[in-house]
Amino acid sequence: MPLADRDHIVRPTGRDATTRAQELTAGILLAALAAALAIRHLVPIEALAPAVVTLLFAGAAVTAGIALLCRHGRFGVMWFELAGGLTFIGVVLSVLIEPDQLVRLTGVSDQPE
Template sequence: MTLLDRNQIDRLTDRAPPAPGKELIAGILLAVLVAALAIRSLMPTDALAPAIVTLLFAAGAVTAGAAWLCHARRFRIMWLDLAGSLTFIGIAISVLIEPDQMVGLFTLSHQPE
């Protein structure tokens, strides 16, 4: 009976220690929040949402690059999950951006505010 054979159950001592995933995700999201608050004082209000979305996409790309440099398989999966979640948050925020805001981010205006 395979149900009674307990030799194939993983022992807790044989497992590798868990990766600090929750702390890493919270730390990177906190760093993105601090950067977004710093950008808030440097940019006009209309260009704030596109700048934050660009920041999230850049943070996701850097995180994915760090995942490909990581050689441990379980850490690589965690880094790729974090990169995907940053990209997903960026896509969700980009839904709120109007096209005029995006144009205002890339063109220079010579008109006084």
């Protein structure tokens, strides 16, 4: 059976791009978590979720910029996929933000309604 014959497949001995992409993704998510823990003491607890989402979007923008600079085949695609993943995580977290949190961030206006 030719489909079951896998003798011709040779596994590369070095590290491939997917391994580097997984390590890079884990590193960026750990950096975002560390940044969220660091700014936890600087912003009110109601503003923490919007601040983390903003950090994720900023990280995605920087990653997409790196992807535009590094257009070398697989590596450019890897950077774009990472930027898309960070954007997706930011969108998912932004859905969890309550509208009241954003209203409290802007403050109460002295103007009559």
